[in-house]
């Protein structure tokens with residue numbers, strides 16, 4: 001019998017798989033390509049919410065843990081996917097400049113906000129009110145990270161490239177059986193795919209579609225990620241990512257002309273340079289009604305070997321390692337989960353009569 005079956009190979013599945021590997025647990029990952037938030041993501045980590053000058057939920061704790069996690073994972077796999085990248089907020093008025101300094105003085109913010117505003121030196125960037133730089137920011141190349149981990153899992157015969165068939169799961173008293181696999185526990189990490197999961201689709205996962213453009217602007221020569229009407233993220237070689245959109249109705253991963261036009265318009269508000277759109281991608285962020293992750297054991301005692309790791313919203317890079325470790329220590333060491341992300345907060349929504 002192995003320790004875990006992990007369903008999904010996005011940030012949630014990857015973070016749990018890496019945590020399990022580092023703790024010498026045996027597991028199999030099963031994943032298809034139905035969702036792709038983690039591959040679409042720009043992979044930016046930044047503890048601040050730059051729109052409102054607030055700290056993201058548990059950001060300081062998550063950042064410290066995530067940096068150790070990605071460092072160890074890079075060392076173990078012998079690859080680099082964490083790239084330090086300055087992030088600067090273009091301030092739009094004197095009032096915003098003042099807000100920057102007011103926030104900077106609050107406890108904990110000083111670590112992440114630069115005390116000196118930057119003057120704009122790029123003639124193609126419109127920033128008459130200077131820029132506020134965020135410290136300790138960067139970009140995880142999620143595509144490369146996933147590719148390297150999956151390469152290892154495939155070699156070790158720990159990866160099945162297929163859709164999980166929920167009807168084939170047998171839940172026994174102390175273990176689960178899935179086809180010819182017997183495991184102590186199963187971790188569902190399907191992103192927005194959770195909507196198809198009969199054990200966990202009662203959870204209030206909303207799903208927010210996001211689209212990015214890739215542009216080629218060789219003259220721009222900007223090395224910082226800039227946040228203004230949208231994000232502009234340098235990828236190197238004259239290429240940039242521009243995004244992302246937030247849409248709540250459309251739950252497909254198809255790109256749209258509306259998003260392309262919206263992003264071009266937003267970009268032109270703060271950039272005055274010729275560029276060519278070379279690509280467009282879309283995915284669904286697994287967002288939750290109360291903006292907290294969905295982590296933990298199934299509330300029905302009959303399904304106590306079933307766990308969920310989801311609801312990372314728009315901050316999977318920082319939340320992933322933190323939530324995966326919390327879930328792992330809940331299962332292996334019976335440590336209680338942070339109540340704000342524990343799915344027990346939605347236990348009353350579980351329609352227990354549906355499952356025999």
Ligand SMILES: Cc1cc2nc3c(=O)[nH]c(=O)nc-3n(C[C@H](O)[C@H](O)[C@H](O)COP(=O)(O)OP(=O)(O)OC[C@H]3O[C@@H](n4cnc5c(N)ncnc54)[C@H](O)[C@@H]3O)c2cc1C
Nearest residue numbers: 008010011012032034035038043044164191193210316317
């Ligand atoms: C446009 C956009 C930009 C973003 N930018 C950032 C960013 O800069 N920084 C940041 O931190 N976060 C960002 N995010 C958010 C981040 O991408 C998500 O929080 C995170 O990727 C969610 O990871 P996940 O593993 O839960 O879901 P996913 O990445 O969607 O992974 C789910 C996996 O499960 C698989 N799966 C689903 N159902 C089944 C099934 N039945 N059988 C088998 N496999 C299944 C899917 O195919 C997929 O492999 C962005 C998201 C979007 C959409």
